[in-house]
Amino acid sequence: MIIYADQQAAQDAILAGKHHAGDRFQVAGRPHVMIDDVWMTPDTPEPEPVREWTDEQNDVAYDTFRELADHKGTAFARDTMRGIQRMGAKFAERDLAAWVERYVDEHVTSCEWFAMCDREATTTRAHPILGEVPICGRCDSKF
Ligand SMILES: [Zn+2]
Structure with a gap:
Protein backbone atom coordinates (compact mmCIF):
# COMPACT_ATOMS: atom_id res chain seq x y z
CA MET A 1 0.00 0.00 0.00
CA ILE A 2 1.21 3.50 -0.82
CA ILE A 3 1.58 5.72 2.24
CA TYR A 4 1.56 9.49 1.81
CA ALA A 5 3.08 11.77 4.42
CA ASP A 6 0.19 14.21 4.30
CA GLN A 7 -2.99 15.04 2.47
CA GLN A 8 -1.24 17.42 0.09
CA ALA A 9 1.06 14.66 -1.15
CA ALA A 10 -1.95 12.39 -1.69
CA GLN A 11 -3.89 15.14 -3.44
CA ASP A 12 -0.94 15.81 -5.77
CA ALA A 13 -0.80 12.10 -6.67
CA ILE A 14 -4.54 12.04 -7.33
CA LEU A 15 -4.39 15.14 -9.50
CA ALA A 16 -1.46 13.59 -11.39
CA GLY A 17 -3.70 10.63 -12.23
CA LYS A 18 -1.72 8.08 -10.27
CA HIS A 19 -4.82 6.56 -8.69
CA HIS A 20 -7.98 4.95 -9.92
CA ALA A 21 -11.27 4.85 -8.06
CA GLY A 22 -11.11 2.16 -5.41
CA ASP A 23 -7.32 2.33 -5.00
CA ARG A 24 -6.14 2.00 -1.43
CA PHE A 25 -3.66 4.37 0.12
CA GLN A 26 -2.91 5.85 3.49
CA VAL A 27 -2.64 9.46 4.58
CA ALA A 28 -1.01 10.21 7.93
CA GLY A 29 -1.64 6.72 9.22
CA ARG A 30 -5.33 6.63 8.36
CA PRO A 31 -6.43 3.92 5.94
CA HIS A 32 -8.52 5.29 3.12
CA VAL A 33 -9.84 4.25 -0.20
CA MET A 34 -9.72 6.80 -2.93
CA ILE A 35 -13.20 7.30 -4.26
CA ASP A 36 -13.36 9.84 -7.05
CA ASP A 37 -16.36 10.60 -9.17
CA VAL A 38 -15.53 7.46 -11.14
CA TRP A 39 -17.19 4.41 -9.71
CA MET A 40 -15.72 0.98 -10.00
CA THR A 41 -18.18 -1.73 -10.89
CA PRO A 42 -18.08 -4.12 -7.97
CA ASP A 43 -17.16 -7.70 -8.70
CA THR A 44 -19.85 -10.28 -8.29
CA PRO A 45 -20.56 -10.18 -4.57
CA GLU A 46 -19.66 -13.21 -2.56
CA PRO A 47 -22.69 -15.15 -1.34
CA GLU A 48 -23.74 -14.18 2.15
CA PRO A 49 -22.63 -16.77 4.69
CA VAL A 50 -25.49 -18.37 6.52
CA ARG A 51 -25.78 -16.84 9.97
CA GLU A 52 -25.11 -19.65 12.37
CA TRP A 53 -24.45 -17.77 15.55
CA THR A 54 -26.34 -16.31 18.42
CA ASP A 55 -27.15 -12.77 19.50
CA GLU A 56 -24.66 -13.31 22.33
CA GLN A 57 -21.90 -14.06 19.82
CA ASN A 58 -22.96 -10.96 17.90
CA ASP A 59 -22.48 -8.85 21.04
CA VAL A 60 -18.98 -10.27 21.49
CA ALA A 61 -18.22 -9.59 17.83
CA TYR A 62 -19.44 -5.99 18.14
CA ASP A 63 -17.26 -5.49 21.23
CA THR A 64 -14.27 -6.63 19.16
CA PHE A 65 -15.26 -4.35 16.29
CA ARG A 66 -15.64 -1.41 18.69
CA GLU A 67 -12.23 -1.96 20.28
CA LEU A 68 -10.56 -2.19 16.88
CA ALA A 69 -12.39 0.94 15.68
CA ASP A 70 -11.49 2.85 18.87
CA HIS A 71 -7.80 2.18 18.27
CA LYS A 72 -7.47 2.29 14.50
CA GLY A 73 -10.73 3.47 12.96
CA THR A 74 -13.74 1.79 11.43
CA ALA A 75 -12.00 0.97 8.12
CA PHE A 76 -9.40 -1.05 10.02
CA ALA A 77 -12.07 -2.67 12.17
CA ARG A 78 -14.14 -3.59 9.12
CA ASP A 79 -11.13 -5.08 7.27
CA THR A 80 -10.04 -7.03 10.36
CA MET A 81 -13.52 -8.43 10.93
CA ARG A 82 -13.65 -9.49 7.26
CA GLY A 83 -10.37 -11.33 7.88
CA ILE A 84 -11.94 -13.08 10.86
CA GLN A 85 -14.94 -13.87 8.64
CA ARG A 86 -12.62 -15.53 6.10
CA MET A 87 -11.25 -17.61 8.97
CA GLY A 88 -14.72 -19.01 9.48
CA ALA A 89 -16.77 -16.68 11.66
CA LYS A 90 -20.30 -17.04 10.35
CA PHE A 91 -21.49 -13.47 10.42
CA ALA A 92 -23.14 -11.91 7.40
CA GLU A 93 -22.47 -8.62 5.60
CA ARG A 94 -25.63 -7.20 7.21
CA ASP A 95 -24.14 -7.90 10.67
CA LEU A 96 -20.99 -5.98 9.76
CA ALA A 97 -23.13 -3.12 8.38
CA ALA A 98 -25.08 -3.04 11.65
CA TRP A 99 -21.82 -2.76 13.66
CA VAL A 100 -20.66 0.21 11.55
CA GLU A 101 -24.04 1.91 11.96
CA ARG A 102 -24.08 1.30 15.70
CA TYR A 103 -20.51 2.54 16.06
CA VAL A 104 -21.26 5.79 14.19
CA PHE A 114 -13.84 10.77 0.44
CA ALA A 115 -10.17 10.48 1.29
CA MET A 116 -9.80 14.24 1.61
CA CYS A 117 -12.74 14.63 3.99
CA ASP A 118 -12.06 14.68 7.71
CA ARG A 119 -15.43 15.93 8.95
CA GLU A 120 -17.29 14.02 11.62
CA ALA A 121 -19.45 11.20 10.30
CA THR A 122 -23.13 11.63 11.05
CA THR A 123 -24.50 8.54 9.35
CA THR A 124 -23.42 5.65 7.10
CA ARG A 125 -23.84 4.90 3.41
CA ALA A 126 -23.50 1.58 1.58
CA HIS A 127 -20.42 1.62 -0.65
CA PRO A 128 -20.38 -0.85 -3.57
CA ILE A 129 -16.98 -2.28 -2.60
CA LEU A 130 -16.47 -1.52 1.09
CA GLY A 131 -19.94 -2.05 2.46
CA GLU A 132 -21.37 0.34 5.05
CA VAL A 133 -19.05 3.36 5.48
CA PRO A 134 -19.24 6.31 7.92
CA ILE A 135 -20.11 9.49 6.01
CA CYS A 136 -20.59 13.15 6.95
CA GLY A 137 -23.69 15.15 6.10
CA ARG A 138 -21.91 17.15 3.41
CA CYS A 139 -20.61 14.10 1.50
CA ASP A 140 -23.95 12.34 1.97
CA SER A 141 -25.79 15.33 0.50
CA LYS A 142 -23.99 14.83 -2.82
CA PHE A 143 -26.10 11.76 -3.52
ZN1 LIG B 1 -17.33 13.67 4.31
Missing part, protein backbone atom coordinates in the same frame (compact mmCIF):
# COMPACT_ATOMS: atom_id res chain seq x y z
CA ASP A 105 -24.37 6.26 16.35
CA GLU A 106 -22.45 5.80 19.59
CA HIS A 107 -19.04 7.37 18.82
CA VAL A 108 -17.41 10.41 17.29
CA THR A 109 -15.71 9.15 14.13
CA SER A 110 -14.51 10.62 10.87
CA CYS A 111 -16.14 10.56 7.46
CA GLU A 112 -14.49 7.88 5.31
CA TRP A 113 -16.35 8.44 2.09
